[in-house]
Amino acid sequence: MPGETAKRELVDSVIQLSFLVQAVLARAAAAHELTVAQVRLLGILRDREPSMMQLAQHLGLDKSSVTGLIDRAERRGLVQRTASAQDGRAITVSVTPLGRQLIERAGDEIDAQVTAIAGPLSTADRDVLSRLAARIVQATDIGALPGQATGVASAERPGPR
Amino acid sequence: MPGETAKRELVDSVIQLSFLVQAVLARAAAAHELTVAQVRLLGILRDREPSMMQLAQHLGLDKSSVTGLIDRAERRGLVQRTASAQDGRAITVSVTPLGRQLIERAGDEIDAQVTAIAGPLSTADRDVLSRLAARIVQATDIGALPGQATGVASAERPGPR
DNA sequence: TATTGTTATACTCTATAACTATA
DNA sequence: TATAGTTATAGAGTATAACAATA
Numbered sequence: 001m002p003g004e005t006a007k008r009e010l011v012d013s014v015i016q017l018s019f020l021v022q023a024v025l026a027r028a029a030a031a032h033e034l035t036v037a038q039v040r041l042l043g044i045l046r047d048r049e050p051s052m053m054q055l056a057q058h059l060g061l062d063k064s065s066v067t068g069l070i071d072r073a074e075r076r077g078l079v080q081r082t083a084s085a086q087d088g089r090a091i092t093v094s095v096t097p098l099g100r101q102l103i104e105r106a107g108d109e110i111d112a113q114v115t116a117i118a119g120p121l122s123t124a125d126r127d128v129l130s131r132l133a134a135r136i137v138q139a140t141d142i143g144a145l146p147g148q149a150t151g152v153a154s155a156e157r158p159g160p161r
Numbered sequence: 162m163p164g165e166t167a168k169r170e171l172v173d174s175v176i177q178l179s180f181l182v183q184a185v186l187a188r189a190a191a192a193h194e195l196t197v198a199q200v201r202l203l204g205i206l207r208d209r210e211p212s213m214m215q216l217a218q219h220l221g222l223d224k225s226s227v228t229g230l231i232d233r234a235e236r237r238g239l240v241q242r243t244a245s246a247q248d249g250r251a252i253t254v255s256v257t258p259l260g261r262q263l264i265e266r267a268g269d270e271i272d273a274q275v276t277a278i279a280g281p282l283s284t285a286d287r288d289v290l291s292r293l294a295a296r297i298v299q300a301t302d303i304g305a306l307p308g309q310a311t312g313v314a315s316a317e318r319p320g321p322r
Numbered sequence: 323t324a325t326t327g328t329t330a331t332a333c334t335c336t337a338t339a340a341c342t343a344t345a
Numbered sequence: 346t347a348t349a350g351t352t353a354t355a356g357a358g359t360a361t362a363a364c365a366a367t368a
Contacts, residue, residue: 010287011275013294018182020298021175023221037335052350060184065336067351072334089344089349114172120300125293126171132282132290133174137181139281198358213327226359228328233357250326250367 024113032106038078039110041069042103045079045095055093078102185274193267199239200271202230203264206240206256216254239263 022036029039044050044058052070056063070093073079078099084090095103118126183197190200205211205219213231217224231254234240239260245251256264279287 006284006288006291007276008272009295010279010291011272013291013298014178014182014275014279015186015271016298017175017294018179018186020301021179022183025176025179035334053348061335062337063350064338064352068335071351084349087345087349091350110176111169111172114175115168117297117301118171118175120296121293123167127167128289129293130167130171130174132286132293133178134170135281136278137174137177140181140278196357214325222358223360224327225329225361229358232328245326248326248368252327 020117021114024117025110028109028113029106031109032102034102034106037069038073039103039106041073042078042095042099043107045093045099046103049092049094051084051087051090051092053090073099181278182275185278186271189270189274190267192270193263195263195267198230199234200264200267202234203239203256203260204268206254206260207264210253210255212245212248212251212253214251234260 025039026036029036034042040059041055044055050058052063052066055070056066059066059069061069070079070081074081077096080094080096082092082094084092118129121129186200187197190197195203201220202216205216211219213224213227216231217227220227220230222230231240231242235242238257241255241257243253243255245253279290282290
């Protein structure tokens, strides 16, 4: 069947690229004493103050996983829990100045490093890659993935700005 | 500065795509009772019988991490340890029939699902994406990444065939 | 002495199930 | 009853440091 080889090559290259990007992400995060999960968390908290449940949905994680994530981040002074005024059961999570500072810096580094691995491509090619990737991401509703672990949520990425 | 926006878009889309691919990978692996780490491991063992050290290099992990990975996989009957004939200190790791069966099946599913998310692209566009991704991957020597966690190693991907 | 692998230990991240408090 | 969040528990995955056995 024609196209089989091309298909395999696509799968191969895309998977390898994903591992590469994740590795770069992990390294950049680690350079700022952060984990990938924390970068994702802080990225969301940059422009939001969600409840634990909303956070769980954004991250695609179970609420108990979020409790742990927030516990560790709070212990490190990166985020803060405050009681919700509306709902007595809920709490609101927000980023602290320290957390904001860290995510700003880590974001810059992530930007730089991800841009760096795209180095071998011409400006035009990067643009093409960017658009193709964006089309796939937009067309795929991760929410449709009942998956758990690697929870992604079409949510915002942790990056800069 | 011109190009700043394009740069950010590139970083954004590439990172989001990597999360998407990892999520798909995790889901496909889970469907066969495997983790992403195990899929990577079995993918390597498909056509090799490396020592623990070689495995650690391929995976970009510390040797103690590999010990744990192999412990769990061996306990599940997916891989096997055998003493090396040449070097009395070394051991050789190989995949068992069960492990091979699982990685074959999981590989097929991964192929199908990754191909599926590329659905919104035309055949020509997929080809372009494939080549651009491949160029980045080939040009970037992950070995250069002293990183630990997400270890990638320019090694072979876990995929099919 | 250097290398290979394991063990001990410690974290992060994630999930399921059970429980508390509020709606 | 239903929902928000926590706790208890378990297991995968990783790392560092120390150690045993072999080169």
